[in-house]
Amino acid sequence: MPVADKQSGLLDQFGQAFERHITAVPDGLIGLAVSGGGDSVAMMHMAARMIDPTGLRVVSVNHGLRAEAVAELVQVGAQASRLGIPHVVLDWTWDRTGNLQAAARDGRWQLMRDWAVETGVGALCLGHTEDDQIETLLLRLARGSGVDGLTAMSALDRRDGMTILRPLLGMSRDALREWLVSQAIQWSDDPSNDDVRFDRVRARQMYAQLETLGLTRKRFLQTADHMRAAQRSLQQAAHEFAQTYVTQDLGDLVFSPEALDLQAEDVPRRVMAEAFSWMATKTYRPRFENMLARVEQVRNGEQVTLGGCIMLPLSDGGMRLVREASATASSMAACGELWDKRWRIKGPMRDNLRFQALGDGLNACKDWRQTGALRLSLLASPSVWHQDTLIAAPLAGLSNGWTAQIVADFRSRAFGIED
Numbered sequence: 001m002p003v004a005d006k007q008s009g010l011l012d013q014f015g016q017a018f019e020r021h022i023t024a025v026p027d028g029l030i031g032l033a034v035s036g037g038g039d040s041v042a043m044m045h046m047a048a049r050m051i052d053p054t055g056l057r058v059v060s061v062n063h064g065l066r067a068e069a070v071a072e073l074v075q076v077g078a079q080a081s082r083l084g085i086p087h088v089v090l091d092w093t094w095d096r097t098g099n100l101q102a103a104a105r106d107g108r109w110q111l112m113r114d115w116a117v118e119t120g121v122g123a124l125c126l127g128h129t130e131d132d133q134i135e136t137l138l139l140r141l142a143r144g145s146g147v148d149g150l151t152a153m154s155a156l157d158r159r160d161g162m163t164i165l166r167p168l169l170g171m172s173r174d175a176l177r178e179w180l181v182s183q184a185i186q187w188s189d190d191p192s193n194d195d196v197r198f199d200r201v202r203a204r205q206m207y208a209q210l211e212t213l214g215l216t217r218k219r220f221l222q223t224a225d226h227m228r229a230a231q232r233s234l235q236q237a238a239h240e241f242a243q244t245y246v247t248q249d250l251g252d253l254v255f256s257p258e259a260l261d262l263q264a265e266d267v268p269r270r271v272m273a274e275a276f277s278w279m280a281t282k283t284y285r286p287r288f289e290n291m292l293a294r295v296e297q298v299r300n301g302e303q304v305t306l307g308g309c310i311m312l313p314l315s316d317g318g319m320r321l322v323r324e325a326s327a328t329a330s331s332m333a334a335c336g337e338l339w340d341k342r343w344r345i346k347g348p349m350r351d352n353l354r355f356q357a358l359g360d361g362l363n364a365c366k367d368w369r370q371t372g373a374l375r376l377s378l379l380a381s382p383s384v385w386h387q388d389t390l391i392a393a394p395l396a397g398l399s400n401g402w403t404a405q406i407v408a409d410f411r412s413r414a415f416g417i418e419d
Contacts, residue, residue, distance in 0.1 A: 010171060010179050014046040017167035021156040025163055028122025032058045033112055034080070034087075036072035038187040040127035041079070042176040043168055045185055047125065048083040058087040059115055059124075061108045064094070072188040079185070090115060113162050123163040128153055131173040131204070134220045138203040138210075146288075147234060147266070150227040160341075172217075238270040239411055246271060248410050249320075250395060251342065252377050253279065257317035260299050262292055278410050279323055280308035281341035295319075310376065323357075323380035330356035333384065338407060343382045347392060347402030358383040361390040367397035 032047055034040040047056055058080045060073045073089050080087035090111040094103055116124050133152050140149040157164040168176065180187055211217075245259040245268075253275050262269045272295065273285040285291075286307045294306045298313045305311065308327030312320040328340045333353035339345055345355055357380050362368055368378055373395060381395040382404040392402035 010175060011046060011049060013170060014043075014167050015050045017155060017170065018050065018165070021165060024156055025165070026122035028120050029055055029057050030165075031112070031116050031119070031121035031124040032056060032085075033124060033126050034058050034060050034076050035127070035190070036060065036069075036076045036188040037127070037190060038177045038180055039129050039132075039168060039173060041076070041185065041187040042180055043125060043127045044076075044080065044085070045083070045180075045183065046167075048085060053084040056085045057119055057121055058085050059112055060087070060089045061092055061111055062089055063092050063104050063108070065104075066190070068188075075186065075188065088115065109159070113160055116162055123165050125165045125167060127168055128166045129168045129171055129173050129176065130217070130221070133169060133224060134207060134217060135203045137220055137224055138206065139199055142199075142203075144288075147227050147230050148270075150224065151231050152224045152227075154228075234266055234270060237267050238274070241267045242271050242411050246275070246410065248406075250373065250377065251279070251323055251381065251406060252374070253321040253410060254314075255319045255321065260295055260317070260319055262295055275321055275410065276307045276309055279321060279342075280327065282307065312376065320374070320377075322374070322377050325357040325359050325380040328357040328380060330354050330385075339382050339404075342406055343404050344407050345382050345384065345394075345402065345404045347384065347400070350386075352386060353391065354385045355382060356385060357381070358390075358393045358396060361385070361393060362396060364390050365393050365396040365398045368393075371395065371397050 030047070030051065032040070032044050034044050044058060058076065060076055062069050062073055077087040077089070092104065092107045092111055094100060094107075097103070112124060115121075136152045137150060140152070143149070153166060153169060155166050155169050157166070177187075241259070245256040247254045255272075255275075259268055259271060262272060269288075269291075273288075273291060276282070276286050276291070290306065294304050294311060297304050298311045298319050299317070301313050303310065303312050305324055308324050310322040310324050312322060314320060323340070331337070331339060331354070333345070333349065333355050337345070337355070339355040340357075358365075359379055361383055362375070362378055365378075368375075371378075373381075378393075378396045381393065383393040383396075384391040384402055390398070392398055392400045394402050394404040
């Protein structure tokens with residue numbers, strides 16, 4: 001294929017990636033996460049040629065780990081300016097705890113997500129490529145991931161209420177750099193991309209050896225595609241299983257004994273893992289071995305906690321999953337705001353109100369027993385406070401004009417299937 005046709009083909013592929021998912025993109029600006037590396041720089045320039053630049057915004061994160069990053073992001077800003085796209089740099093600082101790469105990844109996401117919400121960005125584009133997809137698959141194989149983990153990354157995703165697009169997922173890193181060279185566009189190479197201390201770099205180096213065994217790029221991508229097809233079938237089966245064996249009681253989930261048998265089948269495991277994610281509002285599920293061990297303890301009559309949830313054994317051999325009050329955080333009240341990412345609280349707003357778990361405030365709710373709700377459940381239920389004074393606890397019988405509702409039921413939110 002002539003070079004010109006090949007480069008034009010990449011642009012067409014980029015445009016088609018957007019077209020496939022444009023109906024799922026909410027109204028608002030489109031954000032581009034650009035680090036200065038070849039992949040994200042190519043994404044920025046391609047987006048500017050395929051989409052009206054006035055509807056685009058570029059965001060970069062300086063992790064403060066390399067002095068060179070400042071100049072690299074200045075270069076990103078200069079290119080964005082020539083393309084007519086506003087650019088902002090967000091600063092992240094490591095608190096020196098935990099794994100650096102994991103902390104940087106999570107911190108980067110939180111900064112970009114908050115920026116997107118404040119800026120009116122409806123969808124955020126990330127520069128993950130075909131190579132990143134293969135590396136992710138290798139890393140998850142090494143961690144013993146199941147079907148969901150081996151689907152690797154999706155071209156269209158949702159995280160923390162934000163739509164994520166990966167328009168480069170079908171393009172190789174080498175092809176993108178060839179395109180940049182053909183367009184005389186500069187980019188920066190981060191030396192950490194060759195640092196063998198990092199798992200992803202070692203996975204990248206391992207890939208060349210695996211090709212000699214027939215584990216080619218095509219085979220890896222086929223595996224991820226097969227896993228996505230299997231995942232869709234399993235999600236449907238899990239949704240049907242949850243309809244039969246799991247009941248939602250306000251903010252709690254009640255499991256029949258059949259739903260606690262996680263030893264042999266994928267579907268009950270899937271339902272249980274999704275239950276923790278839904279209740280604790282976490283993107284990632286609990287570790288598989290840890291979850292199995294805790295569920296087995298419950299089957300033996302023990303009350304245990306896991307991932308911000310309390311697992312309460314029931315007399316019939318089932319389990320009630322309850323939010324752990326101490327795992328929630330208080331927040332200043334705002335009209336229509338989601339508290340603990342699940343509850344929408346509405347009522348007569350005024351200054352200096354605070355939303356938090358009811359906790360010991362239950363002692364001020366004289367009629368809580370008449371609600372029929374479990375005491376343990378009410379401790380983690382939403383409440384409204386003014387300084388140290390309890391204003392309302394809607395689920396505990398103290399409304400004072402306030403209501404609290406779960407924003408989405410478990411089955412629809414967890415499996416993406418409406419009842």
